Amino acid sequence: MRVEGAVADGFEEVRDEFAAVVAAEPGLGAQLAVRLAGRQVVDLWAGPGVTGGSLFALYSSGKGAAYLVVALLVQDGVLDLDRAVAADWPEFAAGGKSDVTLRDLLAHRAGLIGVDGGFSAAELADDRLLAPRLAAQRPYWRPGSAYGYHAFVVGALVGEVVRRVTGRSVQDVYEERVRAPYGLDLYLGLPEALEARYLPVRPARDGGRGAPAPDSLTGIAFNLNATPPTDLVEFANTRAVRALGPTSSGSVGNARGLAALYAAAVSGIDGRPPLLAPATLAEFTKPHATGTDLVTGEPDHFLLGFEAQGVRYPPLGADAFGHSGAVGAQSFADPGSGVAYGYTRNRFAAGGGGGAEENHRLIAAVLRAAG
Template sequence: MGMGGAEIVRPGFEPVRALFMEIAATRPQVNAALAAYVDGAPVVDLWTGPAYRADSIQGVYSATKGAAGIALALLIQRGLVDPDAPVADYWPEFAAAGKDTITVRGLASHQAGLVNVDGGFTFDEFTGHTRLAERLAAQRPFWEPGTGHGYHALTIGTLVSELFLRVTGQPVGEFFRREIAEPYGVDFFIGLPEREEPRVVPSLPIDIGGDGPAPFELPPFFRQAMNIGVEFEEGSNLPGLRSFRAAGVASIGGFGSARGLARLYAVATQEVEGRPPLLTPETLAAVAEVQVSGADLVLPFPTTYSMLFEPAAPTAGRGSFGHSGANGALAYADPDLGLAFGYTTDTPSSVGGADPVTADLSHALAAAIRS
């Protein structure tokens, strides 16, 4: 399903391959893969490094949020969720502690102030879902909802997955599998089946800056959002745990290939293999619409969010949307260019977020498209 054997370089995209190989030559130990679709067809599918094979898959941390975002967009498109309705319309317990007016739109754009629960949460609560969802429903927000935004790094997956359970009877990972991944041949999983385990390439651990003095002043809710200070089993390398990989945590628990990520954004936005795009132009405009922008109450730099997406294209295409991941992953659609982009790696960058080389690769793809 969506697996490839041979690398792909469509005529005109040779400069992208040349750049990819040039980068690889300077970092021989880094495993990385790049895939892109343009106007519904794969134009590059490349991988490098000692561990990556044609069918390797990788934990992508927060790039998972983009996959959940495409699933949420589908619910909205089908009329099953109204983004301007209160979350409590679907999840009545959520109204507790003054949260009755928080809308789906506000929740999905990191404005709800539910970056954690009092006292933090355990690994079992995070992977088990139900108890953490109950605690979040009862929780008073850490800031007044709507007065600011802050990246719900871990909890947004639990919040959105509970919304899916209430509306569809399925967690987001199951909905994603049934409605998107399997019908469209997308090599991406929110909840990794045992049979896929041999394909996984381990991620190198990430330092989220919880210990020792920070090199910059941390925003007020950074430590809460990252659940720092709670005994969190091997917290620096959750994707290394089979129990985590299986759990389907919709914030950071996704696994897949660069090929799968590129295909995901392609089938969402382009006609692929004669099938119309999953999302209509109206839905695409709605999901890409910026909801908040500016100082972040969690992250030490300004952020911009739409509903579960960042405007992730380094080419800054109008209407682009996607998400990066803490270990270097990046996936996005840039509808202006007709581009769907997927990148995975096992090696976190020192700055966190997308591997910095994704910017150069994106610009090389844009140049090839325009030439």
């Protein structure tokens, strides 16, 4: 399969690794973009009908954009991480949640991974519909006693806090402060005019791994306790999901957009200073979840909101932060090396789960090239 795009001098090995990845999976559409200290050094793509500007379903990758908005509002003094959610959202106190803080939500410690009976497709597509269902739900474990990935709902939870405090949605704040100013091809709500650039996501060639029991914590977190259970391929390929851009699951974009998001956060782009001040970056890259994630089974899964990428990819620094997407997409910033990374694919990876296996070899090659 032919690889298109370019790499900076010294990053030829990254192109070779990317070529090997796509050659091993005929028909795969994929993109890889890397920035080093804000400067683009890798911009590659391959696959039928794929260009560098093609837009893919990125699922949970959009959580990173939502968390960046929250970090900016904390930095501005608008949000308080340790304020009780119910202080601004009184309905949330139901079911023993009166002491849950914004920090608890971001650290996936609230125990509010779903609702009894699951969500409808219309609810999953719209954060505004998820919020009241979640406010009324009793947690699945005592808040603060453990943590587990709030896969489909964390965006709606923190988004409702943002809405109650600012009167605006996370999607609107992201568009105004991040996406539009930097021209990012990463959307929390895809405009109709850009639909022609969207390439539908496809199921894994191996059929994916077996589904967990619907009434397990994993099944509840991924809405398999609903009737019918959520089909992730069908979900992303639904126009309403792309249009509304639920921040937990409905992001659309490309590798360029992902890499630029994290470069803007920590390095700055085109002469602009980084979006995050050092103190804010330090707060959001501290470990907030030790032990095993009750939903994913991963160890030490989260920083504050963002996934702890240094745990998943040991060559990265302990403060590397970002987020994967269910299709196999991966994205992060590694402040120590100055690397901002975005990888996308339009077919679910074998075995399912976020962050396809090939990211290990691609990231290792990127770090070698970055020196």
